[in-house]
Amino acid sequence: MASDLNIVRPEVKQLTPYNSGLTIAEVQRRYNPRKISKLGSNENPLGPSPAVVSALTSYAANSHIYPDPAGQALRTRLAEKHGVAVEQIILGNGSEDLLSVICRTILRPGDRMVTLYPSFPLHEDYTTVMGAEVDRVGLDAALEIDVDLLLAKIGTGPRLVMFANPMNPAGAWLKPDDLRRVAAAVPAQSLLVIDEAYAEYAEGDGYLEAPDAMRGKDSDWIVLRTFSKAWGLAGLRIGYGIVSTSLLTGYLDRVRTPFNTNGAAQAAAIAALDGEAHVRTVVELARTERERVRSALEEAGYRVVPSRGNFLFFDTGTSGTDISEALLAEGVIVKPWKQPDYERFVRVSIGTAAENDHFLDALSKTRS
Template identity: 55%
Template structure:
């Protein structure tokens, strides 16, 4: 019998399956546990704004019609918030959908895409899929961003520079004066993509607004945001990009699928944007709990990266995948990191107080059993 996979492109073979983690039902069935702390995907433990509940009442009428393919009402609201034109906003089925759109639009075989490392795997995977070459700028031993190396790589004029700020999975970030050096090094022909999936959590004067800093530079850029994290809409899959130029955004819109955000997601995102109180409560809770969990990890002797996200990245000093199995047996889902050089690290989300306590107790139990 002929090999049924022979038609698959070589670039696809280079991509590892995405580590999406286990669902609650999978963990219950496999490990026979009733109470589960799901701390592997950086979801908001407070959930979405209560304002979206009424949307489901009209699901029959909403479901039978195609959504607005451009999400005009949502794009207009986002454009007002960021002080850009409506034509500079693009919607995606989560911001990861837009990473694929950007790579399909820009990256040619042999092109270099520079990213921070360890990275959100899809930054690398979609580059590889298009035949591009990934250039990694690894964090320093203290797990902060190697600014000098990043600037040097940007000066070499790669086709695209794409990284998370704050970094995912690490949590480290570029401060305004550091980000300014990256902008200064950027060539007019290079597209800068800043993935700000966790920007809402990154409070403080030491964190820059990429849109504000890039707006009048004349450079080509995209800032990615999502409703999956702080807004609590992970299950509805909706993200967006703010693009430097309307004509550039127009070409990106040609590359995405026409109806890539559904009507429930669009309306829920509008409701979530309007509920600023819920957003503030979600952020304040996550930051308080992040401080508490970080202090407990330090007390237990673990080294971790500084974090501006709703997660912590710590060195377990052992194989993280094997350790995650021990957590699963105790009803805790965490994210073992699998990229080379960081396979002893675990990314743990900041969940509810009960979930965080569950995680810490499980970690203490594991340590005491060794």
């Protein structure tokens, strides 16, 4: 048997394993701490609404039947929510599934994709797998989005422009006028994809939702959303895209697998949409606690990137991996960032007040 696996495509060999974060069970086995606060994956600490639990119980009896491959009931609800045609909605096994579908539909070997950096790794990984080039736009010296550089790179006509707003992991976001400038700058031959996984947390003054910025734009665009974060359905894997035209949706549908969203996830997402009050509670907790944790980190001397997500990205001043490992011993799970130039940074999710206190107390012990 060949040891270097020449049958594997070279693009795949370029990838590094995705850092999906440690589970509670893994930390329990390694350190057996008195308590564990899982703050590494930007999960909603309050969980889904009670209506979701009820919907999942009711659905269980139908588990032997294939789900609706078109997800028509959920797509109809989402179209109503966003004021678009049903044909402009596409469902995915989490929004990350749709990132793969988009890259497989659009990118060719040698194409170029412009993205913000540090990035959600799958934006880059799926681009690399297709043999396309990743063109990064890093944060500026103030740890804000370098809008002028982003506009300059967009102006060169890349095949794809794809980034998260707010950014993951940084939490930085495009101000409304900047987002409008970006939308206007994308040439007709490019596709603009904006990943709004954290839009619910970002809503309010100073933030413009991408679908509103895209309306009336002639060129093609896709806005991605997920039920994994504010809606509390991370374990069910359900996300969706709002697509500029039904024609583009049709091509994406040819690439996605026919049953890419399971029936339980579809039922849970429909029930979740009835729980807007629950989501408002989740978002308010995240916003209040995010500011409290940010203030505490800054008072302790850490440099923190301003964030509109349910997480904070901060410079530890040393190895983020070492700090994260020390926190694990105290029962706190965070995510050390491992992309080049950001190895000193850690991303911490905003949990309950008790979980955040656990994190701050454990972090203080790493400096003693």
